[in-house]
Amino acid sequence: MQRSWWGWGNVSDAVRGAERDALVARVRGLLPDADLTPHDPPDVASLHVPAPRVAPPASLAGLCTTDAEDRLAHARGQAYRDVARNLAGDLGEVPDLVVRPRSEQDIVDVLDWCARDGIAVVPFGGGTSVVGGVEPRLGDAYPGVVTLDLERLDRVLEVDRTSRAARIQAGVLGPALEEQLRPHELTLRHFPQSSGAGPSPDRLFLGSEGTLGVITEAWMRLQDRPRWRVQASVHFRDYGEAVAATRAVAQSGLYPANCRLLDPAEAFLNAATSTTGGVLVLAFESADHPVDPWLARAVELCKDHGGSVPSYEDEGPDAAGSWRSAFLRMPYQRDVMAQHAMIAETFETACTWDRFEQLHTAVTAAATEAIREVCGVGVVTCRFTHVYPDGPAPYFGVYAPGRWGSLVSQWDEIKAAVSDALIANGGTITHHHAVGRDHRPWYDRQRPGVFAAALTGAKRALDPAGILNPGVLIDPAGA
Amino acid sequence: MQRSWWGWGNVSDAVRGAERDALVARVRGLLPDADLTPHDPPDVASLHVPAPRVAPPASLAGLCTTDAEDRLAHARGQAYRDVARNLAGDLGEVPDLVVRPRSEQDIVDVLDWCARDGIAVVPFGGGTSVVGGVEPRLGDAYPGVVTLDLERLDRVLEVDRTSRAARIQAGVLGPALEEQLRPHELTLRHFPQSSGAGPSPDRLFLGSEGTLGVITEAWMRLQDRPRWRVQASVHFRDYGEAVAATRAVAQSGLYPANCRLLDPAEAFLNAATSTTGGVLVLAFESADHPVDPWLARAVELCKDHGGSVPSYEDEGPDAAGSWRSAFLRMPYQRDVMAQHAMIAETFETACTWDRFEQLHTAVTAAATEAIREVCGVGVVTCRFTHVYPDGPAPYFGVYAPGRWGSLVSQWDEIKAAVSDALIANGGTITHHHAVGRDHRPWYDRQRPGVFAAALTGAKRALDPAGILNPGVLIDPAGA
Numbered sequence: 021m022q023r024s025w026w027g028w029g030n031v032s033d034a035v036r037g038a039e040r041d042a043l044v045a046r047v048r049g050l051l052p053d054a055d056l057t058p059h060d061p062p063d064v065a066s067l068h069v070p071a072p073r074v075a076p077p078a079s080l081a082g083l084c085t086t087d088a089e090d091r092l093a094h095a096r097g098q099a100y101r102d103v104a105r106n107l108a109g110d111l112g113e114v115p116d117l118v119v120r121p122r123s124e125q126d127i128v129d130v131l132d133w134c135a136r137d138g139i140a141v142v143p144f145g146g147g148t149s150v151v152g153g154v155e156p157r158l159g160d161a162y163p164g165v166v167t168l169d170l171e172r173l174d175r176v177l178e179v180d181r182t183s184r185a186a187r188i189q190a191g192v193l194g195p196a197l198e199e200q201l202r203p204h205e206l207t208l209r210h211f212p213q214s215s216g217a218g219p220s221p222d223r224l225f226l227g228s229e230g231t232l233g234v235i236t237e238a239w240m241r242l243q244d245r246p247r248w249r250v251q252a253s254v255h256f257r258d259y260g261e262a263v264a265a266t267r268a269v270a271q272s273g274l275y276p277a278n279c280r281l282l283d284p285a286e287a288f289l290n291a292a293t294s295t296t297g298g299v300l301v302l303a304f305e306s307a308d309h310p311v312d313p314w315l316a317r318a319v320e321l322c323k324d325h326g327g328s329v330p331s332y333e334d335e336g337p338d339a340a341g342s343w344r345s346a347f348l349r350m351p352y353q354r355d356v357m358a359q360h361a362m363i364a365e366t367f368e369t370a371c372t373w374d375r376f377e378q379l380h381t382a383v384t385a386a387a388t389e390a391i392r393e394v395c396g397v398g399v400v401t402c403r404f405t406h407v408y409p410d411g412p413a414p415y416f417g418v419y420a421p422g423r424w425g426s427l428v429s430q431w432d433e434i435k436a437a438v439s440d441a442l443i444a445n446g447g448t449i450t451h452h453h454a455v456g457r458d459h460r461p462w463y464d465r466q467r468p469g470v471f472a473a474a475l476t477g478a479k480r481a482l483d484p485a486g487i488l489n490p491g492v493l494i495d496p497a498g499a
Numbered sequence: 500m501q502r503s504w505w506g507w508g509n510v511s512d513a514v515r516g517a518e519r520d521a522l523v524a525r526v527r528g529l530l531p532d533a534d535l536t537p538h539d540p541p542d543v544a545s546l547h548v549p550a551p552r553v554a555p556p557a558s559l560a561g562l563c564t565t566d567a568e569d570r571l572a573h574a575r576g577q578a579y580r581d582v583a584r585n586l587a588g589d590l591g592e593v594p595d596l597v598v599r600p601r602s603e604q605d606i607v608d609v610l611d612w613c614a615r616d617g618i619a620v621v622p623f624g625g626g627t628s629v630v631g632g633v634e635p636r637l638g639d640a641y642p643g644v645v646t647l648d649l650e651r652l653d654r655v656l657e658v659d660r661t662s663r664a665a666r667i668q669a670g671v672l673g674p675a676l677e678e679q680l681r682p683h684e685l686t687l688r689h690f691p692q693s694s695g696a697g698p699s700p701d702r703l704f705l706g707s708e709g710t711l712g713v714i715t716e717a718w719m720r721l722q723d724r725p726r727w728r729v730q731a732s733v734h735f736r737d738y739g740e741a742v743a744a745t746r747a748v749a750q751s752g753l754y755p756a757n758c759r760l761l762d763p764a765e766a767f768l769n770a771a772t773s774t775t776g777g778v779l780v781l782a783f784e785s786a787d788h789p790v791d792p793w794l795a796r797a798v799e800l801c802k803d804h805g806g807s808v809p810s811y812e813d814e815g816p817d818a819a820g821s822w823r824s825a826f827l828r829m830p831y832q833r834d835v836m837a838q839h840a841m842i843a844e845t846f847e848t849a850c851t852w853d854r855f856e857q858l859h860t861a862v863t864a865a866a867t868e869a870i871r872e873v874c875g876v877g878v879v880t881c882r883f884t885h886v887y888p889d890g891p892a893p894y895f896g897v898y899a900p901g902r903w904g905s906l907v908s909q910w911d912e913i914k915a916a917v918s919d920a921l922i923a924n925g926g927t928i929t930h931h932h933a934v935g936r937d938h939r940p941w942y943d944r945q946r947p948g949v950f951a952a953a954l955t956g957a958k959r960a961l962d963p964a965g966i967l968n969p970g971v972l973i974d975p976a977g978a
Contacts, residue, residue, distance in 0.1 A: 027830075027833075027837075028834055029830065034834065043836070044835075051876055051900050055903075056839040057840065058838050100842065101907045101910055101911065101937075104837050104906040105907055110907070124715050140968075141966050142709065142968050149935055150937075151929070151932050153708055153709075153934070155935075157936050157970060158969060161969070170715070173715060184721045184722065185720055186719055186721055187718050188717060188719050190714050190715050209722040213933070215708060215933045216929065217929050217933075217942055218707070218708070218933075218972050219702060223703070224698045224950065226698065227694030227696070229694060230620075230621065236668065236669050237652070238669070239665070239667075240687060241663065241664055242663045242688070243663065244750070273785050273788075274788075306752050308800075309796050313792055349518075351506075351508065352506075352512060352513055354507065354582065355514070355582055356519055356522060359537050359586060360526070360535040360536070361534060361536065362526060370695075399529065420530075421533030421535075424536070427580075427583040428583050432580065450696050453629050453630050454694045454695075455697050456633075457632070458630040463696055467696070467697065467700070470961060474711065476960060477961070478954075479956070480956055481955060482953055482956070484614075485613075485617060489619075489620070489621050489622060489632075493697050
């Protein structure tokens with residue numbers, strides 16, 4: 021299929037014949053006095069596209085083209101003003117070369133060449149920018165301009181059926197992407213656009229932990245106070261089945277208000293409930309409509325995975341209520357346990373569903389082994405504090421007898437062991453507890469280097485004196 | 500209520516008496532050999548907290564305290580290791596002063612003083628960091644450390660009932676916040692935590708439009724292919740009622756797969772449907788469960804706002820299907836219209852619900868006036884491409900006869916007029932079309948200055964040669 025150099029999409033799909041006549045007739049009906057004389061697009065040969073000002077090194081020549089029509093097709097995007105200028109034969113600035121890398125290494129090589137020679141680089145994905153995003157408008161500020169067309173990076177590299185995610189190359193077009201996902205019975209089901217208005221200012225400051233400035237106020241999304249609320253506690257005989265049930269609910273599109281899986285130890289300690297596989301606490305709420313059908317479907321999903329909902333008569337007070345009461349007292353209880361020389365602390369993470377079993381096994385083993393070495397005996401618990409379609413946020417508890425005078429060093433030893441295990445098994449060093457100073461060593465391993473550089477650049481610009489929460493997240497400027 | 504300087508929450512809520520006995524008994528049951536001898540927290544007077552190393556300027560002295568217990572209470576967060584160190588009388592580093600600003604100006608003054616004198620500043624919100632986030636661990640790298648406690652910034656400053664949002668000061672605690680929201684029958688309904696693992700790397704690169712690097716691949720969230728799908732087209736007699744109905748659906752928690760309001764002109768031009776108030780195209784889909792009850796409730800909400808669902812017999816082909824077919828042909832039709840010297844272009848924005856009516860009126864007026872001046876006659880349409888609980892993303896269409904040879908300058912004049920009107924009426928310069936070069940002047944007005952500085956700092960760090968899509972979003976380094 022040949023793509024149009026001056027307008028939208030494929031030449032063979034253009035509006036012509038009866039469709040064109042009907043369209044023009046509709047426009048004439050709407051605007052009877054309009055001059056609707058048609059104009060053909062100019063011949064490319066007649067446009068005298070200027071010769072390229074730069075040449076690639078021999079090693080990159082095979083990726084590059086200087087074809088005039090190809091360069092014109094990359095000179096602008098797909099806004100009306102782009103099409104109108106193309107139709108009028110108004111060239112503007114045309115890239116000197118179009119480069120089509122086949123790999124990340126090709127891109128590195130192209131960028132190295134351009135950085136060395138000061139050549140501007142315009143990345144080009146679908147090429148449908150309607151805001152002048154792929155158009156060089158540089159005058160003679162640069163010796164040349166290269167358009168980096170990603171169309172050869174068009175593959176789905178990896179599919180994670182369990183977490184419902186795929187690793188997708190940046191140059192793939194929607195239909196070709198869906199074709200690659202279809203054999204997996206998966207779909208993107210939305211249409212990513214260029215972006216909003218630039219990178220998100222909120223997301224740079226959220227989580228900056230006082231290192232970039234002081235957040236003094238924010239507009240926050242609110243909810244109407246719920247009028248309908250239903251809940252259930254689902255018991256499981258097998259923890260693996262409980263996890264599978266929780267994933268099914270998280271991926272169902274039912275949007276529970278609460279979906280918290282307690283493992284058997286957590287359910288026993290804090291919800292006074294004995295099970296062999298744990299308890300899933302479920303709740304739905306709404307200010308708009310009764311939500312019983314939502315809960316019914318979620319419970320049905322749990323039953324498909326071996327869950328059961330005991331009647332209150334059998335079980336005494338419900339697990340959800342007991343757990344909520346215990347939750348509110350936990351930090352106060354922690355203080356008393358510390359006074360009695362007990363180690364009582366939590367740590368948390370997030371991972372994708374496909375990695376949870378391995379992570380849970382490895383982290384529990386690391387915690388158990390560290391407790392054995394440091395304290396002799398102890399208990400490790402796990403609950404999910406949050407679940408997403410992509411994965412859970414597991415939250416672990418550690419309870420063990422410490423030695424008065426050595427509590428901090430004992431805990432630090434356990435913490436280091438479990439943090440290593442989290443990072444080694446695909447977990448994040450934190451889901452919502454933040455980084456601070458304590459998580460710095462593992463955050464430094466987890467955070468992409470290129471983002472560390474960006475963050476350091478941002479901090480230098482905003483906090484030149486380096487006084488804002490020094491040492492949190494990144495080192496202060498000059499350190 | 501007195502807060503504990505060494506442990507959690509309020510002194511009066513501590514675990515004591517029978518609750519404490521029961522807790523210790525449970526621990527003993529779990530770990531029979533543990534030494535559970537209790538230890539009392541140390542007297543503050545016995546701890547010899549060092550004297551402050553810095554003194555505030557007289558103008559800020561009224562905001563500052565050097566009280567030893569207050570400084571200790573701000574020396575660390577609420578992790579187990581914090582409590583254990585407090586109990587052991589292990590002081591660590593204690594801030595020299597605690598400052599409690601009453602306003603943003605107070606904060607500016609404090610930061611100015613500290614930047615001038617090189618004093619470290621630790622922002623302090625709820626003070627519940629469990630990761631060493633509020634703890635100075637600076638040795639003698641700074642002449643002093645000030646903790647900036649935001650507790651006096653504890654008010655809800657503004658409530659937008661229509662968009663369900665509030666402007667909230669950063670120092671308010673959860674219960675006090677809910678108390679202020681309750682008279683409005685609103686609730687936050689979630690519990691914001693410190694953060695994830697630092698600011699979001701993805702959100703810095705998403706929308707960076709090739710100015711910071713080249714995105715080569717990404718893990719993307721997928722969906723199971725839907726098995727159930729239902730849809731309806733709801734007709735309205737009054738556009739204001741149609742907007743209210745759309746807002747009700749967007750805020751209902753029903754999560755429609757499609758919720759697209761076409762104004763009467765858009766419905767007529769592209770869905771061949773005549774109404775006085777427009778058409779709301781609704782769809783629900785799921786891979787997990789039938790969604791008829793979801794659609795039924797959404798239609799009910801629409802009927803509460805004057806909507807009606809005509810039977811197919813009355814209306815011929817459904818509006819949703821007609822509109823979808825038209826949508827796919829639109830860019831091809833645009834090319835033909837350009838060939839016939841028609842101006843046919845769109846622009847889009849996002850706003851909160853409370854601002855939509857004014858924005859719609861003002862932008863439509865600006866577009867109409869500009870069309871009148873530039874083209875004589877023409878049509879302006881509006882649809883919502885996306886809706887959120889907070890507000891819609893209105894998408895406008897402009898169709899007018901142009902003059903061959905002047906199409907671009909004619910459109911540019913209209914575009915400038917509507918862009919000014921968008922920014923002046925609380926809209927963003929783009930919802931999903933991005934910034935590029937065309938939106939730069941308005942993006943520069945919309946983007947916070949402090950974020951421009953951060954972005955420039957990040958670009959300098961990542962693209963020192965200034966070659967990456969120069970001029971998009973921000974000026975290249977050195978320009």
